[in-house]
Amino acid sequence: MKARRTKMKIYIDILRSIQKDRGKLKKTHIVHKANLTHSRLENYMDFLLSEGFVKRDKKGREIFFILTDKGREFLGEINKLKKISEAFGVPF
Amino acid sequence: MHILIPVWFHGFDSIMYFISSIIGFILSFYFYKIYSISNEKRHLYLYLGFLFLSMGLLILSITNLFSYIALSNCRNSCLLGITDNVFSFEDFSYLTYFGLSLFAYVMFLFAYRIKEFKFSKFFIIGFLAYLIVISILLPFNEEPRVWHSYHEYFHLVSLIMMGFLSFRNIINYIEKKSLGSLLVMVAFFFIFLFHLFHIFSFISGWMYILAHISMMTGFSALLLMVLRVKK
Numbered sequence: 001m002k003a004r005r006t007k008m009k010i011y012i013d014i015l016r017s018i019q020k021d022r023g024k025l026k027k028t029h030i031v032h033k034a035n036l037t038h039s040r041l042e043n044y045m046d047f048l049l050s051e052g053f054v055k056r057d058k059k060g061r062e063i064f065f066i067l068t069d070k071g072r073e074f075l076g077e078i079n080k081l082k083k084i085s086e087a088f089g090v091p092f
Numbered sequence: 093m094h095i096l097i098p099v100w101f102h103g104f105d106s107i108m109y110f111i112s113s114i115i116g117f118i119l120s121f122y123f124y125k126i127y128s129i130s131n132e133k134r135h136l137y138l139y140l141g142f143l144f145l146s147m148g149l150l151i152l153s154i155t156n157l158f159s160y161i162a163l164s165n166c167r168n169s170c171l172l173g174i175t176d177n178v179f180s181f182e183d184f185s186y187l188t189y190f191g192l193s194l195f196a197y198v199m200f201l202f203a204y205r206i207k208e209f210k211f212s213k214f215f216i217i218g219f220l221a222y223l224i225v226i227s228i229l230l231p232f233n234e235e236p237r238v239w240h241s242y243h244e245y246f247h248l249v250s251l252i253m254m255g256f257l258s259f260r261n262i263i264n265y266i267e268k269k270s271l272g273s274l275l276v277m278v279a280f281f282f283i284f285l286f287h288l289f290h291i292f293s294f295i296s297g298w299m300y301i302l303a304h305i306s307m308m309t310g311f312s313a314l315l316l317m318v319l320r321v322k323k
Contacts, residue, residue, distance in 0.1 A: 006131045081126050083321045087272030089264030090134045090203060092126065 010034065012078055014044055015053060015071050023067040024057070030065065095243065095290075098297035101304075102160045108304050109153035112311040116146030119314060134203045141199035148192030155185035190246040197253040204260045247287045254284035275317035282310030 005013070017033035018025045025033070031041050045065065048054045053071035057064040067075075082092040097105070120142035127135035159182055261277040289303035 004131075006129065008129045009131075012129070078129070080321050081122065081129070083272055084122050084318065085126050085130075085135065086268070087270065087276045087317055087321075088138060088203075089261060089268070089273065089276075090132075090138065092130060 010036070010044055011048065011053075012075070014041070014048065015067060015075055018054065018065055018067045019072070019075055023072075024064050026062060026064055095293045095300060096295070096297040097293075097300050101297070101301055102163070103157065105300075105304050106153045106157040106160065108308050109149045109156065112307060113146040113149035113153060115311045115315045116142045116149060118318060120146060122318065134205070137199045137203035141196045141203060143196075144192045144199065145196035148189040148196065151185050151192070152189040155182055155189070158182070187242070190242065194246070194249060194253075197250060197257070200257055201253060204257065244291055247290045251284065251287040251291065254280060254287055258284045272317050272321065275313045275320075279310045279313040279317070282306045282313065286310065 013034045014030060014036075017030055020033075021029070027038075027041065027045075030036075030045075031038055034041070036044070045054070048071070049056065051070075052068055053074060054065045055068055057066050085092040120139050123135055123139035123142060126132075127139050258277070258280040261273070261280045265273045265277040267273075283306070285306035286303050289299050289306060293300040293303060
């Protein structure tokens with residue numbers, strides 16, 4: 001059985017999914033890649049937007065989410081913690 | 093059995109324990125951060141393991157220094173807390189260090205999924221039995237130097253646990269082949285050597301020195317791993 005993701009893990013999954021797509025991704029794609037429902041994603045995106053980890057970019061009818069420098073720095077810190085954990089042979 | 097410590101080395105061991113405890117606290121801090129994100133029990137065990145190990149080393153560092161200061165104050169002949177048959181502050185501190193370290197190693201064993209091997213119950217029962225034996229025998233201990241008579245049991249139990257942890261980290265290094273996993277493997281192996289040399293510290297003062305150099309090397313490897321990642 002897979003363990004429930006923490007709130008923090010979900011934020012990381014959202015940011016990583018944006019980062020993997022050259023730092024810019026449509027909302028529907030985030031839903032799919034971060035494995036979330038539309039309504040749940042709304043709540044998480046509100047927080048990420050208010051904290052400045054991502055910003056909204058509207059092009060015509062489409063809305064994109066762009067990873068900010070703050071978001072990139074945060075993911076960099078997470079990757080460092082991941083490396084420490086994996087050096088001990090415990091997956092992150 | 094007694095421990096031979098060269099006089100010129102007095103105080104160096106306290107400094108080494110102190111530095112090692114700081115490195116341990118740094119690692120416990122990182123594992124706390126990791127645990128708060130992942131909510132994984134294995135990270136919690138590593139956090140608690142490093143926290144208890146650091147607390148034990150800090151207590152040992154202070155007690156050791158206190159003993160050396162007391163020793164330098166009585167130049168001719170005097171009885172220190174650790175050399176009489178009264179259960180003193182030093183005896184309590186050393187036993188606290190033993191207890192905290194063993195608890196930390198048990199946490200590390202849990203972090204390495206020892207339950208997969210059905211050993212967890214064995215280790216918990218063994219650990220509790222060890223504590224019960226110590227608490228039963230302590231009041232009837234005829235030998236002076238209460239804590240000295242227990243240090244070899246502590247190092248022997250630690251040696252077995254560290255042997256297992258080193259083995260798991262060798263496997264991890266073979267699988268990952270990364271510098272980080274190499275440094276962690278080296279760290280656990282040198283802490284294993286620390287306990288091994290300590291057991292034979294009744295033979296020569298050099299065994300005691302080698303034990304502490306090994307401990308310092310082990311913790312330095314852990315610090316190097318963290319610094320390398322944080323760079």
